Amino acid sequence: MAEPVNVNEFQVLARQALPKMYYNYYTGGAEDQHTLRENVEAFRRITIDMSTAILGYKTSAPIMIAPTAMHKLAHPEGEVATARAAAASDVIMGLSYMSTCTVEEVTSSCNAVRFFQIYVYKRRDITAFMVQRAERNGFKAIILTADTPRLGRREADIKNKMVAPQLKNFEGLISTEYVSDDGSNIEAFAAVTFDASLCWKDIAWLKSITNLPILIKGVLTSEDAIKAVEVGVAGIIVSNHGARQLDYAPATISVLEEVVHAIQDKVPVFFDGGVRRGTDIFKVLALGAKAVLIGRAVVYGLAAKGEHGVKQVIEMLKNELELTMTLSGCCTINDITRSHVKTDKEICC
Numbered sequence: 041m042a043e044p045v046n047v048n049e050f051q052v053l054a055r056q057a058l059p060k061m062y063y064n065y066y067t068g069g070a071e072d073q074h075t076l077r078e079n080v081e082a083f084r085r086i087t088i089d090m091s092t093a094i095l096g097y098k099t100s101a102p103i104m105i106a107p108t109a110m111h112k113l114a115h116p117e118g119e120v121a122t123a124r125a126a127a128a129s130d131v132i133m134g135l136s137y138m139s140t141c142t143v144e145e146v147t148s149s150c151n152a153v154r155f156f157q158i159y160v161y162k163r164r165d166i167t168a169f170m171v172q173r174a175e176r177n178g179f180k181a182i183i184l185t186a187d188t189p190r191l192g193r194r195e196a197d198i199k200n201k202m203v204a205p206q207l208k209n210f211e212g213l214i215s216t217e218y219v220s221d222d223g224s225n226i227e228a229f230a231a232v233t234f235d236a237s238l239c240w241k242d243i244a245w246l247k248s249i250t251n252l253p254i255l256i257k258g259v260l261t262s263e264d265a266i267k268a269v270e271v272g273v274a275g276i277i278v279s280n281h282g283a284r285q286l287d288y289a290p291a292t293i294s295v296l297e298e299v300v301h302a303i304q305d306k307v308p309v310f311f312d313g314g315v316r317r318g319t320d321i322f323k324v325l326a327l328g329a330k331a332v333l334i335g336r337a338v339v340y341g342l343a344a345k346g347e348h349g350v351k352q353v354i355e356m357l358k359n360e361l362e363l364t365m366t367l368s369g370c371c372t373i374n375d376i377t378r379s380h381v382k383t384d385k386e387i388c389c
């Protein structure tokens with residue numbers, strides 16, 4: 041036998057090492073040995089429950105797929121593969137406005153709960169059409185990304201002269217062929233199409249065209265969080281767009297608590313940015329968010345192994361979170377509290 045890695049394996053070795061009489065003396069219990077078995081079995085019946093609800097939709101873990109653009113660049117099956125993995129792992133799928141599969145393709149491919157992310161185009165009619173198309177297709181919420189009046193300066197994309205494929209949702213509506221000769225075609229596309237005048241009053245417009253709850257994505261301050269609640273959003277996503285917009289914006293985990301305090305449970309706060317480990321998720325929950333969204337982790341899984349890779353990524357994070365919860369004495373998500381973590385401010389002072 042290889043080196044034992046747990047107590048049960050030592051028991052096997054002990055059995056081999058000892059005469060039966062002595063082995064039985066050590067291992068045995070009384071009479072029917074019911075309690076002996078129960079002592080061990082009772083542990084097995086206590087499980088860690090990571091399930092939670094997001095906007096009332098039950099999910100296996102406080103993890104959502106963040107909307108990220110153009111999954112077909114990572115894998116030929118694109119967002120359909122991602123959505124299937126979300127369904128298989130029972131987590132919510134956030135579909136990007138800039139997806140390479142259509143709303144209908146994603147809808148018919150799986151039964152995952154789906155939220156639809158939007159940018160607001162200067163052509164408001166197109167954005168309204170997309171919102172209503174998502175609603176018709178059974179999407180359960182709109183994620184309004186508020187941190188992208190223009191695209192951040194992504195210098196690698198400029199150097200690579202990054203080219204976007206035609207976005208299938210917009211076929212016949214809007215072309216991505218806004219070619220920039222000297223830089224990123226994606227940046228050029230966004231500069232021409234995105235409405236940089238987007239402001240708070242536009243939430244009222246959005247509410248006038250849909251009955252779906254609206255999550256606002258890209259909040260980093262208590263002031264904006266309070267304002268967002270005033271204009272009637274159903275939830276807030278603390279996000280800096282995976283550090284792709286304003287460089288020197290704060291790391292999202294460093295501002296989460298400020299936002300949570302400002303909101304005072306009026307609406308749920310969600311979080312994204314830099315989540316790579318179950319311990320990261322645990323910290324985010326301890327600091328008051330209800331769930332995390334994962335962006336790059338999903339794209340990495342998709343690029344490496346398609347649907348299966350995305351599922352593996354989600355399951356890895358779930359397993360790591362489960363282990364973290366177990367080792368921290370938390371049986372349910374609600375058992376994770378502020379006292380489980382210390383921030384660097386607390387450590388220094």
Ligand code: FNR
Binds near residue numbers: 106107108137
């Ligand atoms: C994004 N993100 C993003 N957000 C959004 O609202 N609409 C989008 O289309 C995209 N597209 C996109 C593409 C890629 C390649 C990345 C990496 C990110 C941002 C995304 O939703 C999320 O905020 C971040 O990805 C979270 O950070 P991590 O998990 O990638 O560290």
